[in-house]
Ligand SMILES: CCCCCCCCCC/C=C\C/C=C/C(=O)SCCNC(=O)CCNC(=O)[C@H](O)C(C)(C)COP(=O)(O)OP(=O)(O)OC[C@H]1O[C@@H](n2cnc3c(N)ncnc32)[C@H](O)[C@@H]1OP(=O)(O)O
């Protein structure tokens with residue numbers, strides 16, 4: 333039935349003010365208004381249509397992405413959108429594109445690592461999109477090990493230039509988004525060589541393509557690296573390969589905030605830490621954490637709405653069958669994911685604050701909180717992306733067979749999301765960084781350097797004092813256990829930031845109570861999942877474990893009547909969700925049925941290839957037919 337809200341009875345059950353929760357989710361009344369307006373603008377504009385993506389060939393998909401990016405830019409200019417509104421527009425257009433890396437990495441890298449003069453020269457061009465940038469760090473042979481990069485930048489004092497060169501096949505830049513076909517410029521990372529001495533990896537602004545006809549500049553071999561996981565999905569992005577053959581760039585195109593090369597060929601290090609070369613990664617990891625709650629909430633919204641629509645078994649006296657959301661097993665898989673979506677939202681908000689704080693301090697030459705900010709961004713990036721990728725796949729399974737259809741939106745969401753576990757730091761590699769930070773802290777316990785901020789709790793964990801002498805030995809040997817410790821530390825951060833959120837004033841009828849229920853689910857689900865660890869370390873007794881389990885079941889019952897309203901609070905349009913199973917009105921079956929007929933395979937009743945392959949088979953002519 334068109335126009336009928338099939339989920340109205342669910343919405344009527346809710347016990348809290350959904351509009352107030354929408355503001356909590358958005359972060360502020362202003363953020364809600366902007367997000368709501370821009371999402372509706374995108375949804376109502378046929379220029380941003382995306383329901384045909386999975387049927388396009390790679391070339392068609394890529395060209396369509398270029399069209400959309402240009403159309404989005406025109407919309408931003410025509411409507412005089414602010415930076416905040418423009419970012420929201422790109423978000424709701426919901427298509428991986430070169431613009432993500434231009435705005436998300438190229439510009440932040442120049443801001444973080446460029447001098448004032450360099451920023452003044454390059455940022456206006458980038459902001460107006462008169463140049464398009466990518467972030468060319470990873471090579472064919474090295475991604476995680478940034479110090480192992482082989483591209484060289486050799487200073488030539490005769491011409492006051494750097495010579496950028498790829499000496500080996502494995503030094504080819506490999507993966508950068510936007511590089512393959514679009515970017516005109518790159519921040520390329522290379523091993524700096526001055527006066528014959530290697531000075532570590534540095535960033536350089538390198539022009540790749542002509543601004544007149546887009547052809548690669550002399551000395552550049554550049555192209556796309558090929559199809560990636562999933563049809564459609566991340567294939568809208570032109571991840572690229574690039575080789576430099578003694579490419580010359582002016583000296584002032586080395587990003588020189590952290591260290592400088594003078595025209596006489598002197599290498600000078602500022603008093604800022606070398607790690608600032610990694611600053612763009614700090615920024616992007618923070619945005620990836622914020623983004624995790626969006627991707628997870630999207631999958632959870634689809635699975636929750638569909639679970640309320642779908643009925644299987646349990647009909648009494650010819651009455652309706654049971655909604656699958658009423659099964660305790662469905663609840664125990666779905667509601668912890670719902671709680672995680674909210675938990676990641678709040679920890680993402682906090683991380684944004686932490687990043688702003690560390691940036692302000694860095695500008696004032698206070699570097700004291702940089703190691704903590706690195707550990708938090710790296711650890712939370714790892715934890716939230718792993719949980720989100722796993723969560724999207726779980727949501728697909730929660731939708732049964734229909735979850736496997738592209739029209740459910742879940743396969744594409746998974747395919748686009750899952751590389752987040754790898755890019756911007758492979759998740760295990762990042763957890764090892766957190767472990768290193770934790771072990772360094774443990775080794776300093778009892779000294780005058782007291783742990784503060786997110787590691788202040790360590791002084792209260794008595795047995796850590798006993799192991800502090802041994803932590804520098806056997807790091808590699810114990811690394812698998814240390815990674816688990818790093819995850820536990822990050823989970824503690826997530827839970828404590830959720831609790832801190834609840835200590836704030838939260839307006840709206842019943843909103844705080846719902847969030848308390850979700851926070852308890854998040855914490856108790858972790859306790860339940862890792863009860864072996866808690867029991868074996870004597871942190872809880874078997875009685876506590878059983879109580880936690882009982883409490884979880886009771887919390888699931890409290891969520892149940894509010895489940896649909898809790899996902900409505902994400903305020904996603906049907907366009908952004910891109911899912912028949914998750915559509916707002918719950919009118920799933922007619923839409924699924926209709927969508928099937930739109931598949932290109934159904935354009936003819938008898939398929940192409942019938943006369944060549946099916947008929948000979950049926951007529952037993954297969955031995956004589958030429959295949
Ligand atoms: C408008 C906004 C839109 C936003 C959307 C944006 C989203 C865009 C997303 C687009 C999609 C994809 C783009 C993907 C891009 C990429 O993938 S770019 C490539 C990213 N590559 C990596 O992440 C490589 C991972 N490797 C590393 O980070 C390092 O090499 C590693 C930390 C693993 C090791 O470094 P080393 O120097 O070799 O080793 P180490 O000795 O361990 O470290 C030295 C020292 O430095 C500290 N450290 C390391 N990293 C950082 C950092 N980032 N910040 C601060 N400090 C750092 C480390 O802790 C050590 O400190 P210590 O005191 O000596 O212990």
Ligand SMILES: Cc1cc2nc3c(=O)[nH]c(=O)nc-3n(C[C@H](O)[C@H](O)[C@H](O)COP(=O)(O)OP(=O)(O)OC[C@H]3O[C@@H](n4cnc5c(N)ncnc54)[C@H](O)[C@@H]3O)c2cc1C
Nearest residue numbers: 467468469470475476507508509751754755756757758760
């Ligand atoms: C979709 C996508 C987009 C990307 N975009 C960009 C981009 O725009 N710009 C860019 O520069 N790069 C980009 N990358 C590259 C990305 O940053 C790297 O792939 C990533 O950092 C992982 O590095 P790697 O590929 O070298 O993995 P590897 O390090 O080779 O990882 C392979 C395995 O080895 C393990 N491992 C590695 N080191 C250690 C260690 N020390 N201890 C224990 N285990 C270890 C890892 O855990 C993993 O299991 C992109 C990648 C993808 C998939």
